[in-house]
Amino acid sequence: MDVVLDIGISGVLMGLVYALLALGLTVIFGIMDTVNFAHGEFLMLGMYAGYLTYAYLYPEPLAGVPVAGLVGMLLGVLAYTLLVKRLLSGPPIAQIFGTFGLMLFLRYGALAVFGPNLRSATQGLVVAKRLVVGGLTLDAAKVVAAAGSAFLFGLVYLMLRRTKLGLALQATAANREAARYMGIDTDRMNLIGWALGGATAGMAGALLVNFYYVSPTVGMVFSMITFTTVALGGFGSVPGALIAGILVGLIEVFTAQVISPQLKLAVIYTVFFLVVLFRPRGLLGAR
């Protein structure tokens, strides 16, 4: 019983982080039906932004969160204006190859600039700290990352549901052409979607720096899980990303615990595969 609770909580904590990662991807997809294959690399650069802030400016990884958010946002804006926008007039395959190329460019660019080494934050408010809550020992860094994820998720969700901009983004996602005739500048909505996607990925990266290593290839570790989360929740669905993220986190820990650690990704992908097979729109996807 204790183990179930212990493991379950850690699954939910990681799940919230996956959800935040999935959020940016699903928003971009929702708005413009483009899969950003470089999303994991946005995360990676967010991690570097967070880590470098920590290493050279202020020895607290949490201080890197806003910096990484800005870096991520800038990255999203640049990726959209310099690359994706030009690909929109081409066939969908051009967008796939375009963002795939961006992924390779960023990954190997980071390898060239930062070197292959793994870097880790070793001090900070929540780095390597325990949080004891009602007899349970939790990783403070993960609790903070999960809380940060939940907070950002809530913020984005409220923005989408409650503001003029949010409704405009949703309208663009729902029907781009109709939105345009309602006076919505849908090109600008694309840009905002990419900025939002980049910013959330960047901030997720900086939150990870509290307990995860940073390396040029770290994007790979998370991108498969992120894509799975988005597909599971339903491409374009924001609440779906949240539920799927937590689900993936729980499947991961319980597979490792009950079945076998080497099968955990296999089980996640199987669930994903079954969902694609029997419910192609994902758990909460539209249409």
Added chain:
Amino acid sequence: MLRVRRWIRTIAAVLGLIVFVGTLPSAAQETVKIGVILPLSGPLAPTGQELRRGYELMVDIVNNVYPELAALGLEVAGWNGIPSLGGAKIEPIFADSRGEPAVGADMARRLILEQGVVGLMGAYQSSVTQTVATVAERHGIPLVNSDSSSPTLTTLGYEWFWRVTPHDMIFDDDLFNLLDGLVEGKAPGVPAVPKDSIRRLAVVVENTEFGSATGNDIVNRLAPERGYEVVEYMRYQANSPDLTSETARLVNSGADVYLFASYVSDAILFMRTLALRGAKPTLIWGQNAGFTNPDFVQALGPALHGVLTRSLFIAKIGEVRPIAAAINELYRQRYGTNLSEESAREMLGVLAWAHALNNAGSTNPRALQRALNELDIPGDQLITPWQGIKFGSRRPGEKNQNIYATGMIGQYQYNPETGGVTLEIVYPFEAATADMVFPFPGWD
């Protein structure tokens, strides 16, 4: 027409130049060419460079007189080239395998047929070494390996393949020698411990060839042979985003000893997660790889106090072996870093070649084969705490394996005064550089 003739003339001139340059070294004729196949490009390029440095430094020591090293008793340091070959210098010829078996074999063929090398070294990845070995076998050219650790290489009956360094099963043996030594009271500074305090093992390996080779050898061979109980054999997903569940499983297994075969990313995550959980096994050991990586040390620092790792070479050996200290100093002057496991490996290989060439007194392949088969270099010539280099068999079916080769086991020890973490040698016991910290102190 005119233009064609000019082209032909240019090409002829270039070809002539190539032929001329190609004949230059053989015209000099005072060198002994040894071909070295290494992964010099591709993902392992940095490792390839490390290996190459070790090779180059030792060749330099053989080819030129180093009085300070000679004074410490290093025979080859007094040489000016190979004495019995009239002072012929060893000429290294590097070839890039790109880490691919087929490319490695092709390079071996070219080195033999086009460059006329008298011997080969390399090729780091066991899969590449194996294809190179088949080429060496076919052409009857000796291949002396000091950088591949797959146990099978010395069980294939090759007549032209010798291995100077230990293979993975020897490294696994070392671990159990350490465990048995603890029970027998042989570990430095640790009184004999009851076997029950280290009997229950958890074996945690990544789900790759590397992981399962180590895992299976421990679980299927050594643990039953030496009377230990494996309470958890965990093959985990390499490069995991999270290892909380795995760690919980490990802690709940109640094992005394945690044994890991992990690369650096997972090694960092495992140690961090174990620390947060306050796990307290009596011993933690890592199978090299991630556990000797500088990034691992940077990430964890003092939290590593008491963690053990296997390594072929630990620079601290200089404290008990003056020759190793002097060579390490030379290496530092030249390259700015300590001798690493990789550079140490190639130095041992070149050393074996130098003695074999000198003993043979000829570059004739048969003479070299005999010299290698009969090679017996005493331990005091080495930078490792071995009894020497002598090829033979330590287990059934094995051939041309250095029977004295062993690994080292280091322990990370935190010094609160300096604030630094050093890797001290605790095995082989007679080469220990510090008292062993036992049991593992935990993370509080």
Added chain:
Amino acid sequence: MALLNAQGVTKRFGGLLANDSVDLAVEEGQIVGLIGPNGAGKTTFFNCLSGHLVPDAGTIIFNGRDITRWPAHRVAQAGIARTFQLVKSMGGLTVEENVMIGAFARVDDREEARRKARQVLELVGLLDVADMYPGELPLAVQKQMELARALATEPKLLMLDEVAAGLSPEEIEGFAGLLRKIHREKGLAMLVIEHVMEFVLPLSERVYVLAGGRKIAEGTPDEITNHPAVIEAYLGEGYARAHKR
């Protein structure tokens, strides 16, 4: 001066001339019909007017400004709203939210947008389905919602593309009544593409006829129903005889 003045609008799709130098004007508060057989180029003309397509030649002056090359969202903000031949509702948003999107073209405040949306919904009679999702509603209601959404942008010119298509005669009747009511209350100009003659002719003050991308006739509904070229190209003898006055 006319509210909308399109001159020589030309649009080519490869070798196909979908609009061939079409001239059309709409006065303030006027209802204009645009008819023609399938494939005549009516929707293409709408797309050019509303900024979805850029015409290859011609100029479009709206409210005194040359909007020929403006993107769709600017045209919408300038005061042209439209509905679609095939309903384009925004799934995942409620009817009210759909209409609020339209209202946001004029206001920034959420509550104000909601108030406006509800006013328009009341006008078209959809207040009781405000919280439902468009997908759950019958086609006629979805078309009404589209109309409400277009009205919420407070246009000066409302362009309707085959609003009657797919509706039953009673529903068509209702829609015609609704458009008259809107015209009466708001006094805004309308440009109505229609196939169903019984619907569009009584509604329009002026009618344009397109065929093969070209304007073949314009005039009052009466003039059009008696125009020989129109009868030949589109209406057919039967219709002309039945509607002879």
